Amino acid sequence: MNILFFTRLTSLILAISLSLILHLVVIYFLFNKWDEGIKIQKVSPPKYLQAKLVNLDEKIKKKIQPKPKPKPKPKPKPKPKPKKNNENKIKHKILDEQETKSLQASKQLELENKKIVSSYSAYIIERIEANWNRPPSARRGMESKLLIRLVPTGQVISVKLLKTSGNIAFDRSAEQAVYKVGSFDKLQQLDIQTFEKNFRKLQLVFKPNDLRL
């Protein structure tokens, strides 16, 4: 019995260590890729600027203005400090400033990105709502969830019911609304990264709140 147990244990340890090694390899691979991914994001800003011009001209101007504002704030602080501190520390401070700047820039980018995503989401909502013909058995509180897949032309290539409302006619009306739209043409204006990241796969939650009952 003991021998049997021992052999089992060794085989278990072997399997675990093997899987651990494999995992580590995968993680290391991921780690490298991760780094590259971040670098790509840093390169992308000009592309986003182009995208902005399409949709939100006024808002961009407003957003460019706040950039200089953060600069004067850190400046008064370093001025008294250099007299007392070493050059090294000054260098550190400058590096910190650069880092915060790039952080702010990426935050702003993220914000811009969110704006774009939400404005195109609003477009998708508008198209579907105009085509969603609810059955008379639809009631407030019903909810069905769909997963739709799109291609960069905006065309719907698949519709899948993720969660049923419990009313087949209601579920069908939701699916029909997407099929009726057929193609979200305006998504063609998006740059490919934003599309891939947000609109390739979409979850749609159909939850009426404008019904009488």
Next chain:
Amino acid sequence: MKKINLIIILFAFISLSASAELSINITKGIDNPTKIAIAPLSFYGNQLPEDTSRIIEDNLKRSGLFDPISRKNMLSFPGTIKDIYFRDWKILGAEYLVIGSLILSGDFYEITYSLLEVHSSRLVFTKIAKGSKRQLRDLSHHISDEVYEAITGIEGAFSTKVAYVTSLKSNNKTLYKLMVSDVDGARERLILESNHPIMSPSWSPDAKELVYVSFETGRPAVFRQNLANANRKQLTNFRGLNGAPSWSPDGKKLALVLSKDGNPEIYTFDLRKEKFIRHTNHFAIDTEPNWAPDSKSLVFTSDRGGSPQIYRLTLKNGEVQRLTFRGSYNARPRLASNGRTLVMIHRSAHQFHIATQDLVNGDLRILSNTSLDESPTVSPNSAMLLYATKINNRGVLAAVSLDAGVKFLLPSKQGDVREPAWSPK
């Protein structure tokens, strides 16, 4: 430290992949009639006695929930699924398509029919309906029910019947007829003919019998009649008022009004034991009882509060509760089979209209725009109601959907039509 970093990255990766999809909420929509195309039935042989597809089309149109596409605009008449070019139907704006083919096997018709979604090119169902040569209309109504239910999520009521009373004056005499027909008015059938008034027909829950009030004995009396063999039986013969019978949904009892003790009161009549039980005792008039779907309570009209209003009576304990409070006249209550919608006659601005009151949230809605409306009766699926009204001084039946989206008049052939009663399923 490195290990910890790796773990963090791993977690970050996992959480990132979990929230990959953007989720969008759709909270509004439109509620237009559904565009549907019903292609003519394909068959070989002689002309059919009924245009099945036309009957289906008319049924769906009258429900107010569908907008059928005119047959003359159709580009093709597919009989089987492989003959369908969905593009053709998309051009016409159809959301759904019904196709079918009929074969005659012996003395039976067999219709194979399919419902399809046009935009997704998907099949919803293919079904077979069988019936004798005389049942082509029944088959059409059955197909209508199936299509209606698949798209709306509500059971169809096209296979049901309506009972009503017609009266025709000639040579100072009035001829009364109790009739039964399909809900679309077709296949009218005479049940009883009399020179004395006939009133208040009410269906048995199995739709095989009717109870009604007839004056043929010289005073009002309640009769029960079997539709298949015309066997009839007099149930009441009391002095005074014998009226407004209503068959309980469980089939065991009638509710009715008797004034044998001096004043109109609500009674129930046990059909098996043939026994009357008195349920109200008030010096005011209590009348027009109608059952709740569970057969445990009644709604009725009473003027015990000074004006006619609707009350609910719980049979177990005799408790009476007032239901209507708006307006000075609410009468002739009918409870829809959903148990929630109370249909009644409501007077506003000196005119009598059909109105509904939601018993849960209290919403009152006026459904009819004609005046002098009376005798509302609700379809078994609680989607439509029929009522009697006067157009050009002539009694006709009108229909309205409970959400008031669609209204139409049922043509009457001759004379006045009154007191409609929609059959159960």
